Amino acid sequence: MSNREVMEYDVVIVGGGPSGLSTAIKLKQLKSDLNVCLLEKASEIGAHILSGNVFETRALDELLPNWKELNSPIKTKVSKEKFLFLGKKNSLSWPTWLLPKVQHNKNNYIISLANLCRWLAEQAESLGVEIFPGFPASEILYNDDGSVKGIATQDMGLDKEGNKKDSFESGMELHAKVTVLAEGCRGHLGKQLIKKFELDKGKNPQQYGIGFKEIWEINEKNHEEGLVMHTAGWPLDSKTYGGSFLYHAENKQIFLGYVIGLDYQNPHLSPFDEFQRFKTHPAIKKIIEGGKRISYGARALIEGGLQSLPKMFMPGALLVGCDAGTLNMPKIKGSHTAMKSGMIAAETIFEHLEQQKDLSVYEEKFNKSWVYKELHAARNVKPSFSWGLILGILFTGIDQILFRGKLPFTLKHKHADHETLKLAKDMPKIEYPKPDNVITFDKTSSVYLTGTNHTDNQPVHLKLKNPDLPISFTLDKFDEPAQRYCPVGVYEVQTENNVKKFVINSQNCIHCKTCDIKEPSQNINWVTPEGGGGPKYGNM
């Protein structure tokens, strides 16, 4: 592998989401002649981004104070808010004044995060950042002293067995004075670095959720631009953490989504089907009835908060955004904190390169920032829901409304998400209604909307550490939950001549990382496929 081409940069950033792009922009603002390169695995910036998204502009106000003059895609101001508790047939509207302050969205905007990233990329490119979409960083490179030297991009043009095809193009090495990992939740390089440098030592296990999103074009009479609605309750039982969002964006579109904590216990649960079922609730159905679903997607997200936040610096590299885990769960927002973490990383790198300060300055700066304050005040909300919905709400009310997150103790996350499944035989099976293809859909027609494709005849990018385990162990114990937690049906158990077979349809993978997180034996390792593969989300 030593014959790969090498390019030297001051800073290499892996990932073109809000954190990576903010790092890039801030770096160029601080010193315009820095050589900054940003890699993105999607075919274009924004094509792998998926988020609600109600956007708080605080970080952007600091990064580009004149954003309103720069033709930004931040247009729809939140005009009204609702919170519903859903029962099976009824719904209870919760007065918004009784919601914790962090959940108020006055002054926030309903946006497409993908479009925000496309716009941020334009700003970054105009400052001279070199952005390369379609190039996944697949490997971390180390110096002799063990510090991070940079990354290598994925080889292109390998066949299924890993042999070179005619179109083979070797990956290349990008060396940097500082490498910034901004891959988002469960980044596949970030994961390796956290392990190697023991960045999560003394921290609680990270907590994740899976978030679904659909964009609908709905009847004008049901549309109320600027309305933000959230729900809790049905169809989830009180032990399963989750809820929905429904944002009325511009052009008669709504962003409709569902988030389920990946610490759920019942292996028979199918997050996808819970989301589909949720849409049949009278309070939701009446909004989307007569409308048309135009987009679908899913992505894992971070829910662990401060307790699970790893150390974000190591020799030669920094973690930013949700590659570390800066999402604010009770606020249901991570874009502003991701951006701010990137900006702090940029300041750190600037001082490191100019004044030879150690990269550990990152932590000091981070701990003094408003991101830390936010995450500190939010830290007890998610763990309290491990006691169930009712106690969680009661505790959150006391913690967030009476004490504003200042209770003198910190609740712990006790288990990693892959440890929480109970045995299939001990848990109730769930009968999900069949899709009606009007309000509810199956996975096949859904993945079709994501524009997902991976070049045929390339190595499978979902690697099984033990290829026999799904059938010999996981099927028996947990009824192979990969069949259900994967939001696009990548994993199937098929029977051929009475022999059970575990099938991986990796070409459908939308890069959500749920399998890498939830597989009970951590048997699935998500690695980067050929560049440009995966979903082609429009304005997710």
Next chain:
Amino acid sequence: MKILVAVKRVIDYNVQIRVKEDGTGVVTDNVKMSTNPPDDNAVEEAVKIKESGKAKEIVAVTVGEDKAQETVRKALAVGADRGIHVKVEGIIEPLAVSKVLQKIVDKEKPDLVFMGKQAIDDDCNQTGQMLAALLNWPQATFASKIEVKDKSLEVTREVDEGLETIEVNIPAIVTCDLRLNEPRYASLPNIMKAKKKPIEQINASDLGVDTKKRIEQIKVEEPPKRKAGIKVANVEELVQKLKNEAKVI
């Protein structure tokens, strides 16, 4: 020898096309765009011929809006030497594209013009043929194999009946089939180098070409939804249904 390759920017082939609600066209806002796939084959073939020493220069040309330049940039990243972007706003029809290309051929004097057999957005399959007529050059369409000879090309064509091999004299127009080759990937260093290669910008109006529309588009609509199929128990039932319900046998 000099090869001119025409490339078009279209909605990426993986994207599910959505028709605008008012029926005036399809949604392109925030939709992933790419080079028309058979145009990639055309570029690849030109680069292969250059690598074999039989061509000296490859010029990539596109006709379209500002962003159409991306397709020229991509051609430059896989081996084209320089680019031309003929700027036109809005939709441009195949005849106008052929006339623009005719002017570019007059100017560049290439020996060969390559392009995709058709574009995956309008599926017209006309530009190459009309350009050949305008220039009075021989044409080889649907090429799945090209052999460069001394003063001619031997081209294998994908036709309905199978494969047809013809010989055309140079200069010639060749429209390329997807089976012609496997386009290479643009490597990072080559993408960086491509950023420095020149792209000449020309306004279509400066070429004296009338690009106004000659076709009136009445309506764009989605194809009717396919009805769900049914399962039949046996051959008899199938035959019976084909006879009595579908009335096709």
